Amino acid sequence: MPRSDALRNRARVLQAAEEVLAEQGLAARMDAIAARAGVGVGTVYRHFATKEALWQAIVEARVDVLLAEAERLRAEADPATAFFTFFARIVADAAAKKAYTDGLRDAGIDVKDSQAEQVAAMRAAITALLGSAQAAGAVRDDVALPEVLALLRGASLAAETGDFPPIALEVIFAGLRAGSATTPRGAVRASRP
Secondary structure, eight states, rough: OOOOOHHHHHHHHHHHHHHHHHHHGGGOOOHHHHHHSSSSSHHHHHHOOOHHHHHHHHHHHHHHHHHHHHHHHHHHHHHHHHHHHHHHHHHHHHHHHHHHHHHHHHHTOHHHHTTTHHHHHHHHHHHHHHHHHHHTTOTTTTOOOOHHHHHHHHHHHHHHTTTTOOOOEEEEEEEETTTTTOTTTTTHHHHHH
């Protein structure tokens, strides 16, 4: 088990890396990250052998934060608030992590492939929040995980490009709420040529 000072240093490096990458982009140097973290560059390389490994760790840490947020919301908030807050949080996080995922993709690293456990945990968290919101009568009962994931994917992609006005989430949420107008399943597919 890593020593507590090593864990603290790793956390400081991750925090500093997020800050430096937000300011300087993917061209940020490891020594700048080390300086921001208040550690030597050797400490950074001891934890993260490459810049790509550091980016991947940042993405994984961000997903861990989201998963912890889902648990907190389930425990502390009413089901509707928990579901819609978590949906909005995922979309907001998408724009922030784009630089890291782009850097990993450019380095030939498939983020989703390396995060299979986290992807499964995220799906489980969304499923649980959705189920609770539906049981409370807050979300339409004809919506399932595939529809929610499609909406999340579209909203996240729009947020990544900066082309996602604040009202867009309100429109998505209005369509998800129980009592909103429904279109028969298959109607959209049937209307396509």
